[in-house]
Amino acid sequence: MSGIIELAGLALVIGGALFFTAGTLGLIRFPDLRSRLHALTKADNLGLGMLLAGISLLLGSWTAAAVLGLTWILALGAASISAHVLSGIEARQQGEP
Amino acid sequence: MMAAALSAGLDLGAFSQVQWYLVLGTAIAVIGAVRMLLTRDLVARLIALNVTGIGSLMIILALAARTDQSSNSGAQATENDPVLSALVITGLVITVAFTGLGAVLIRRIEAPPRVEPEAESALDSIASPDAEEDEQP
Amino acid sequence: MTSPTEPALAGIPIADVILGIGVLASVLCTIAPRSRFAQSMGLLGLGVLTTLVWLRLDSVDVALAEASIGGGILAAILVWISTKAPSNPSPDAAAPTRWTWVRPAVGTLCAVTLTVILSSVWLRAEQALPAWDASLSRNMEATGVEHEITGVLLVFRFYDTLLESAVLMLTGVAVLALGRGDAGARAGVDVSFAARPPIPSTLQWFIRVIAPVLFLAGLWLLFAGSSDSGGAFQSGAVLCAVLILLRSAHIPMVTLTRRWLVPLLVAGVLAFILSALTHLSAPFPFPVLLGVEVLLTLGIAAGLYAIYLSLENPA
Numbered sequence: 001m002s003g004i005i006e007l008a009g010l011a012l013v014i015g016g017a018l019f020f021t022a023g024t025l026g027l028i029r030f031p032d033l034r035s036r037l038h039a040l041t042k043a044d045n046l047g048l049g050m051l052l053a054g055i056s057l058l059l060g061s062w063t064a065a066a067v068l069g070l071t072w073i074l075a076l077g078a079a080s081i082s083a084h085v086l087s088g089i090e091a092r093q094q095g096e097p
Numbered sequence: 098m099m100a101a102a103l104s105a106g107l108d109l110g111a112f113s114q115v116q117w118y119l120v121l122g123t124a125i126a127v128i129g130a131v132r133m134l135l136t137r138d139l140v141a142r143l144i145a146l147n148v149t150g151i152g153s154l155m156i157i158l159a160l161a162a163r164t165d166q167s168s169n170s171g172a173q174a175t176e177n178d179p180v181l182s183a184l185v186i187t188g189l190v191i192t193v194a195f196t197g198l199g200a201v202l203i204r205r206i207e208a209p210p211r212v213e214p215e216a217e218s219a220l221d222s223i224a225s226p227d228a229e230e231d232e233q234p
Numbered sequence: 235m236t237s238p239t240e241p242a243l244a245g246i247p248i249a250d251v252i253l254g255i256g257v258l259a260s261v262l263c264t265i266a267p268r269s270r271f272a273q274s275m276g277l278l279g280l281g282v283l284t285t286l287v288w289l290r291l292d293s294v295d296v297a298l299a300e301a302s303i304g305g306g307i308l309a310a311i312l313v314w315i316s317t318k319a320p321s322n323p324s325p326d327a328a329a330p331t332r333w334t335w336v337r338p339a340v341g342t343l344c345a346v347t348l349t350v351i352l353s354s355v356w357l358r359a360e361q362a363l364p365a366w367d368a369s370l371s372r373n374m375e376a377t378g379v380e381h382e383i384t385g386v387l388l389v390f391r392f393y394d395t396l397l398e399s400a401v402l403m404l405t406g407v408a409v410l411a412l413g414r415g416d417a418g419a420r421a422g423v424d425v426s427f428a429a430r431p432p433i434p435s436t437l438q439w440f441i442r443v444i445a446p447v448l449f450l451a452g453l454w455l456l457f458a459g460s461s462d463s464g465g466a467f468q469s470g471a472v473l474c475a476v477l478i479l480l481r482s483a484h485i486p487m488v489t490l491t492r493r494w495l496v497p498l499l500v501a502g503v504l505a506f507i508l509s510a511l512t513h514l515s516a517p518f519p520f521p522v523l524l525g526v527e528v529l530l531t532l533g534i535a536a537g538l539y540a541i542y543l544s545l546e547n548p549a
Contacts, residue, residue, distance in 0.1 A: 084434060117246045127352065128265060128345050144273045144274065151284055182293050183391060186383070197541035
């Protein structure tokens with residue numbers, strides 16, 4: 001049983017790293033601000049969630065899982081609010097209503 | 098020939114983690130210092146000084162990790178050396194302090210000079226110091 | 235630490251080799267570019283990788299301090315200076331164009347020579363354990379705290395902590411003196427809100443929800459420093475981050491900056507000096523130590539916040 005949990009944890013960590021890589025690639029290669037924000041908020045936060053889930057599985061404690069889950073929710077909030085503010089500033093700079 | 102000179106000078110053999118980070122920290126500090134001395138751009142100098150600081154802190158913390166190596170065989174694993182770790186934390190705070198001051202100074206050095214309003218406000222403060230002191234709670 | 239079963243290359247664990255190569259690559263990405271923006275971003279990336287190096291060297295306190303101070307307020311300073319002062323053309327371009335390879339070549343040669351000489355010193359030196367190790371663990375019960383680094387910072391080497399807080403206080407005084415506010419006793423902190431773009435209401439709502447959580451985390455870091463990783467400096471950095479967030483949500487903090495910033499800046503150092511002068515023969519009792527540590531934390535938060543405020547002032 002513990003072998004399956006460890007395997008699942010490792011798979012989640014590696015999957016999270018892959019999502020982070022995809023998000024960074026999108027940040028570098030996308031043409032304008034809005035699509036880069038898509039890459040940052042969606043791919044990076046999903047990668048962070050998988051990474052934290054894998055870490056809590058490998059640690060094997062419910063307290064750690066709760067604290068890491070709270071960290072993920074805070075990171076989600078921060079990323080989405082920052083994306084909202086950044087796109088609003090860019091819209092104002094480009095003269096849209 | 099270069100490799101032979103390097104290996105004779107470095108006395109290569111089996112390393113340890115502490116020695117790897119010592120050499121790495123030395124390299125980073127030297128790179129940062131050379132860059133700081135050779136460039137003319139003020140912000141590049143500030144950033145290179147930061148890099149030198151990171152390198153020197155890495156040297157100190159690698160020395161702090163020394164105590165782990167020798168007591169590996171014992172049952173009790175001792176922590177890192179707390180005196181050197183405290184020095185590194187002190188170094189980090191001072192790094193951010195001088196970077197902030199340097200950034201503000203660079204902005205004042207490179208900003209376009211403001212002549213007219215500054216002379217007025219300086220004269221105002223000289224002309225009426227008593228009135229201002231009365232207004233403060 | 236390094237277990238005997240870790241994969242290693244000539245005695246160095248593979249993880250450390252890869253991390254070291256990554257750190258060197260990020261150092262080169264920091265010092266090589268010409269544009270200030272690329273250099274600042276390179277330094278931020280270097281900060282993230284050095285946090286991993288501190289973790290690899292088994293020091294959670296230093297990693298916490300680097301992540302909170304180096305990644306927080308240092309990132310704000312670097313982003314500000316790379317966007318406000320883009321500096322084209324770069325001053326290095328004023329060098330004569332015929333011999334442009336001389337400067338990088340001289341730099342590389344000096345760096346390689348110095349690195350080889352200093353590394354050979356490190357590798358040949360006899361490694362001995364520090365002499366203060368045993369006496370430190372023996373005298374820890376007299377300090378009143380369980381975490382060794384906090385004991386060192388506040389009791390055994392409190393002169394270093396005092397001078398460091400004094401350096402931060404003097405930096406705060408210097409940046410406030412460089413400000414271009416109105417003339418008068420509070421010049422330097424009076425920055426108006428009118429010059430900044432309007433923010434959406436979701437940001438204000440989010441920050442009003444998040445700020446108490448972060449404040450609690452900062453306070454916890456302060457009080458956890460007595461028995462676990464944490465301490466005054468990490469806590470001060472998180473509290474400064476709370477202040478920066480509140481300011482970016484345009485929450486009015488005029489009373490705080492006008493009346494409390496400068497007194498908080500000096501209170502920690504003054505309290506430290508006074509309690510040291512009144513306890514010349516014995517170590518501090520625990521309430522005095524706690525009070526001094528709280529005031530030091532507030533002083534650190536005030537100093538870092540004063541640096542942040544002065545960033546916008548000359549602009």
